Amino acid sequence: MGPEPTEPVRRHVPVPRCPVRPADPCSLCQQSVKGPADCGLVYLVMSDPDLREAARLAREQARRQRRP
Numbered sequence: 001m002g003p004e005p006t007e008p009v010r011r012h013v014p015v016p017r018c019p020v021r022p023a024d025p026c027s028l029c030q031q032s033v034k035g036p037a038d039c040g041l042v043y044l045v046m047s048d049p050d051l052r053e054a055a056r057l058a059r060e061q062a063r064r065q066r067r068p
Helices: 040-047 049-066
Strands: none
Touching: 040 049
């Protein structure tokens, strides 16, 4: 006899978050982009110290709003 059938494994697929809009998932707003890792806008924000700090503050604020 073969192995007993099992239920399919349900896997959680992670959704990348947009570092520029922290409350939103990455919406692939540019055609050639596959996620935040190769997004030109994310690159520009993260390469500018002032914008990077503003993005960090926005992420912290969004994180606080999500917590009960």
